[in-house]
Amino acid sequence: MKHDALVIGGSAGSFRAIIHLLEILAIDLSIPVFLCLHRLKQARKGFEETLANIASLPLMEPFDKEKIKPGIIYLAPANYHMLIENKRTIALSTEDPIQYSRPSIDICFASAAEIYKQRLLAILLSGANQDGTGGIAAVNRHGGYTLVQDPTDCEITTMCESAIKLTIPNQILTIPEIIEFVSLL
Amino acid sequence: MELENQEIQTFVNTVRSLSDYDFTEYSDKSLKRRLMKILHDYHLTTESLLIKISENPEFLERIVKDITVNTTELFRDPAIWHSLRYDILPDFEDLSTLNIWHAGCSTGQEVFSMMILLNEMGLLERSDIYATDINSDVLEAARKGVYRYRFNVGYLNNFDAVIKENPRDHNIYHNVPYSKYFVVDKVRDNIRMKDYLLNKPVYEKMDLVTDHNPFDRVFDLVICRNVIIYFNYELQNKVFKLFLDNMNQGSVLVLGVHETILGPYAAYFKKKFQAYYKK
Structure with missing residues (x-):
């Protein structure tokens, strides 16, 4: 295993x-997965349950100081x-939204990057703002290692276009290609 | 911009040597983020920040205020307010006085939320409301009770969800006008709490880390939401001990929706309805 953790960020158009x-x-994935998605403030329980029902692994919204x-x-x-x-603990924060976003993908990814360094895999998906x-x-x-969804493959291109314009991701992939990459983890 | 852990440590030590404030056991990541924001906002380096706080006590006070996070809303997380209304507070209806402490009350939105709910339940007159925060600026804002309207339209939705609607019985609708509690002035872009709500609470500056309970009271209800997430595990335990020592038996501690008691003090509480009852 080349990675110790996986972070995934997505916003509008990333649900599928x-x-x-x-x-x-x-x-039998032996690393934790952190999922940072923008969503409506009030849409709560339903969203978590929907994702939990689909996911192959247990999925939860963590408490502050939850053990990883x-x-x-x-x-x-x-x-x-x-x-x-x-490496052991998640922290939550109610600081102001960043790029109009709370949760902020930037905060989540950056905090994971500091901890897992070269052992982190990050995936950025479709979205309508510049968070990420x-x-x-x-x-x-x-x-x-960074994967950004190919904007031509995104339902809404803003987020990935911004990332590609301002950074150099390791790979720019379509959803089928990202899925293949992840299935080999 | 990156900040080394050593720089953060030096900042914490400097603040501690200059004042009674102690950020030693604050959550690392959060403290680091706040410090980076401060350096950015004031165009300072760590070194120049340290010099400035050493030379200027007022600037130190301002930095301490900037370190703390003050985001809050009226009726944030309506589900917990529903639980207070229908599950938790009815058990306290027989008390002659209901003593309530908002620990880390920030700019007061939760204090007003509580008073509005208590009033709808006919409990406000019998309640004594105490509220503390480390930051004297936010206490001043709480005393004024004026909030921006434009950024806070969600307050009204939350009010509707908690005060007007009843999720347990959709046939019930309480037609409570906003004007009973506050004035919405779209021209001046503000929401202004009514005087009788402004005059009720007792506000006091208090640092949960270093100070004792400043009130000559033991409490029936302690509200401390999204405060301990900025503390590390050891400090969280100290704060739980402080609460426990100042709560009546059977009284209730309400934390943020995603906060929980993890350490040894969990044994002293029983979790029910998203709240912690002192055993």
């Missing part, structure tokens, strides 16, 4: 891709930032 990815994650375990998918709770505090660009840049800076 997320479903595919969660379905095909290996059931391998093979678990941690979904950033609505209206909170999710940070990786250290700073996150991909942070993962690159710490030597992690």
